[in-house]
Amino acid sequence: MATVQLSGASATRSLPPFEGLRPSMVRVSSVGPCSVGLKQRRFQGLVVRAATVVAPKYTSIKPLGDRVLVKIKTVEEKTVGGILLPTTAQTKPQGGEVVAVGEGRTIGKNKVDINVQTGTQVVYSKYAGTELEFNGSNHLILKEDDIVGILETDDVKDLKPLNDRVLIKVAEVEEKTAGGLLLTEAAKEKPSIGTVVAVGPGPLDEEGSRKPLPVAPGNTVLYSKYAGNDFKGADGSDYIALRAADVMAILS
Incomplete structure (x- = not known):
């Protein structure tokens, strides 16, 4: 059976869904070379769609x-x-x-x-x-x-979340350790703390009524590190939109 050699490489892509949004970087995992039959569409974890x-x-x-x-x-x-x-x-x-x-x-x-x-x-x-x-x-x-x-505008900070989604402005990355040591870019950890900017109307219950979300604009929250969609606003600030269930705690 004839085979074709496919290879993939690690790539970085930006997410500017609308004009005016600056890219927010997301890492895409690499796919190593592999051989597949011409009629086969799935190979080593990658699905051709x-x-x-x-x-x-x-x-x-x-x-x-x-x-x-x-x-x-x-x-x-x-x-x-x-x-x-x-x-x-x-x-x-x-x-x-x-x-x-x-x-x-x-x-x-x-x-x-x-x-x-x-x-x-x-x-x-x-x-x-x-x-x-x-x-x-x-x-x-x-x-x-x-x-x-x-x-509603070209800036993600004006995003109007739907259903149980929450829009959060991500806290700035710490530049130094607690002991005062300056961190390199590679050592800076992505924050999972931010301020709620806007919330959706809430999920629907079994009767079709909206249930209010447990967070409100202005709350400082701790959220799951790998949840949601990342964006960068026109002012260079980082934002994330995620489900309210991925918010783990309110900080005060």
Whole structure:
């Protein structure tokens, strides 16, 4: 059987879902060389995923239930400084424009509508949904709960979280140890403490009513280190959007 040699390399990508957001760096683990059969799509922990192509004869897509169709923001081809990026280093966007919504869902005896409308700019979870190629553009169909929030301006600090999401401004990295030693960049630990900037309306209970979140804007909180989506604001500050369940404590 014929084989093809595939190799991957470690890459760094930025997450600027909308114009005006500066990149926030996320590490992507490397994949070593491997050989696979031509018909095999899974190899050494990496799954090859291609967008489902919707044939031109279909002119519209109507999401069902609590699903939303989002037109993905175009991949950035240059850095902020104007340097052309190779394909391997180009950012996979985490945001786009809502182009169609489902009819919502029923919880208990209550009909719950979807919280976003067509034309709304949204940020969604990193690995959510199913990618579609439709009318020559890349789209994503996903559940409403996979939408992190609505971006009403070009700055992530103005993100409006949805459902049980919380937007936190990350505390600045400590420059020195408790003993006064200056830390190198490699030794600086990513903080897991920050200040709550905005909160969503809360999750839905079994009757379809909203349950208020246990944190409020202004709270200083300790959150899970590996949770959420990282962003960098226009002022250079780091932000993270995560679920309220990933907030472990309120500090005072």
